[in-house]
Amino acid sequence: MASSLTKDAAAQATPANGGKTFFGHPRGLATLFMTEMWERFSFYGMRALLVLYLVAPASKGGLAFAAATGAAIYSVYNATVYLLAMPGGWIADRLWGPRKTVAVAGTIIMIGHFLLAVPFEASFFVGLVFIAVGSGLLKANISTMVGHLYPDRNDPRRDGAFTIFYMGINLGAFAAPLVIGTVGQSVNWHLGFALAGVGMALGLGQFLLGTRHLAEESSVVPAPLRAEERTALLKKASLWSGAAVVFYAIVVATGSFTINWALWPLSLAGLALPAWYFVKIRRDKDITADEKSKVTGYIWFFIAAAVFWMIYDQSGSTLTVFASDNTASKLFGFNFPSSWFQSLNPLYIMALAPFVAMLWIKLRDRNPSTTVKFAYGLIGIGASFGVMMLAQAAAAGGAKVTPLWLAMVYLVQTVAELCLSPVGLSVTTKLAPAKYAGQMMGLWFLAVTAGDCTAAIIQLVAGNAFLSEASFAIQGAVAVLAGVAVVIWRKRIINLMGDVH
Template identity: 75%
Template sequence: MSPIPAEVAVEAASVARETPSRKTFFGHPRGLSTLFMTEMWERFSFYGMRALLVLYLVAPHSKGGLGLGAATGMAIYSIYNAMVYLLALPGGWISDRFWGARKTVMIGGAIIMIGHFLLAVPAEFSFFIGLGFIAVGSGLLKANISTMVGHLYPDKNDPRRDGGFTIFYMGINLGAFAAPLVIGTVGQNVNWHLGFALAGVGMALGLINYIVGGRHLSEQSKIVASPMPRAERMSMLRKAAFWLGLAVVFFGAVAVSGHLTVNWFIWALTLVGLIIPIVVFARIRRDKDLSGDERNKLSGYIWFFVAAAIFWMIYDQSGSTLNLFATNNTASKLFGFNFPSTWFQSLNPLYIMALAPVFAWLWVWLNRRGKNPSTAVKFGIGSVLIGASFVVMMIAQAAASGGHLVTPLWLALVYLVQTVGELTLSPVGLSVTTKLAPKKYASQMMGIWFLAVTAGDCVAAVLQQLLGNAFLSDTSFAIQGVAAALAGVAMFMYRKKVRALMGDVH
């Protein structure tokens, strides 16, 4: 996913007093270097492990993998990715009510590090426990570290603010670009678990940097915005213990019956990921405190949410479906140079670093001429492009039939089209989320935006389980691509209706 635009994180940041310091980081507060390096190493660990995940799951036991079927491996990947974004919602809440952003990020980083080292242990049980740790830790860290960048600039009109976020997000893409090249190579060519261990080392380096450089961070990041009273805390803990106990009893009973398999967990988490977005929207929609205008805007936002869910359903298959295609159906040699299939995972961050400045300039240039597309049109373009990428995949899959290895240029083109679609849809979606948010739920709407990723990944998991190996067929690519393109066409056709629901938001 592309990073959160500066203006979004700035609105979420609290006003604080920056500690004076003579030294700066490229003219910015010293704390920016701490957060830059922390996020870079966290993304290095996250994307490095993700590049190996589905390949390790489906690799036969003779090659050190878990030997799962392709459909199950892809579904586990999709559910893991869904949980990362789902847990960002409680991650922000925990910061606001319990620990504050600084402590929450530190604890999240430590949990991520432990999770990666658990993956490095050659045991199936510890592997899945490790995935759970990484998902929980990522939810804690992801929800709060961007807000801490905003804390470094007490003055909302500080001219350095946008530049600071640009530098910070460069760290995200640098980490994401380097990870498959390093961790992917070691994991694929040397040893899976050594690759996972390298991801843990990366997070450890980020955590050490965060702790050592903590003195340069804003004091605002220590503040618990809305501390939870003891009585409310105890009530919440009792409810959490009840639901956790219920889950343990249920799965324990299934285990005793001898029917417990990984599919039970896949379907349970898939249902959770699909139900929660519906429940959240329904709860907000029924709130009597909302005005008629806010209800209309929320109705308009549902259009964007559904389109985004379809977009992420396809986009997030880069680490699963496309990763397997790269390994099984794509030649790992170009211009006489051999490379591991995990290297394809570095294309998206490379494209983002190259194209993001171009798009930033393009929207400003079009706006000056009065030709800047509306939000709905941009969403439509992004949806059509993500659909077109899978039409390209349909052709590539057809070319690979009969065991032929296709040229790497097919995947290079797919990732390019997807990145252009991402830059058209994702930043705009983040921005419109803040603009259409009811005042009462302004701080929660960003978490709701991440639920679109959760919903999309869960739909992918359902399809992967139902279709099995057929999910990797050219027909499957065609159906998914056409569905996304039709969603884009619908956004364009009904743009006036959506625009009317948006009220004063453009």
């Protein structure tokens, strides 16, 4: 990607800038932008192929899982990525610092993608574990380093920097299905996964070459573990790891192991962990009554977000299966692989995000409250599955429906996302107790985990009926009703939020 570099060292006020800027920002932003763009390229490219490869018959080089099982594997994998973002932030804070953590994360992700490129089932699932762990380590910390480039938190360029960084995410996500999806579906699955590994290698190389442009703070471990803490941690980690190894060794030895032995425990853990964390925060005697009230208010937003992500993240599972099995891969005389549908959301985001941001500014005093924006997001995401219900009805009897159905679904979901996701990040920082300021952002990611785990449970219980009109109707109705509930009880939620609006 072309970048705009100009001589403007004096205006940066950053330690390691090399005398150049990136769109008027510190040169380190270019390093982080390109690293994140290539990491997202690898992540979304692999994701575009994941369910298609899992459910493809063995005669076509796939793993021949049932559609519901393949979708559940995808949902649990995606949930695990966000689940591991919280310990990823902890590792940077207590052990390695953000810069080292991201370097290690990039290496782990790259290895994971190349393991997927090896044509063995065991290697494939080990590779998924590597990618999930690496993505969890990288996710929060690379964003943290963007903030480090601006020592003055009131620097007017700070918000613009995150906007540019966000564009890198969407550029990578847009290009990945077009490149990796095409190669994986049209040439060879494993070659597609290898291309994802090459993408991560490019991102890692960019990061290592550009570290001299990053802020020194990115190398600092903010709260290093004391020796006794490190020892206690190793003991606990060894105990739990050993117990898991022994348990699964017994399951395997008795011939009882199936993929469900991994999917069910992870799905239930993804629901139990955020519940436990909320109880822990609410019972903490160090937080004030006002902070407890705000946490109670935040639970409403968390549950709403979990319902939202339950549907939204099925773009890579349920909608991908529908695209492959029930949607024509030809439009206006042009043929394309079904994985290309995965490029619609980032394309819509890049096209619509500036207009939505300007709309909120233009409304000013009439700008909807946080609760109302959440309601818009929930009703919108529910409506998208209403459209899917109609699309599934149109596909009855094995008919291939026009790609315009999915194009409409992704458009509705993107508008809903723009109403809820940025607002969710903002309200999380505003309602967080002082003691849990950093950890609450990790808790926001757990809303994605909870939503994806709920989707996995639905897919496991419903079987292939998860693609039925009734499934789309029920899930869509739940989201719409959740949005209506937020509107009805918005005054109560606002009262719990105290001085936050």
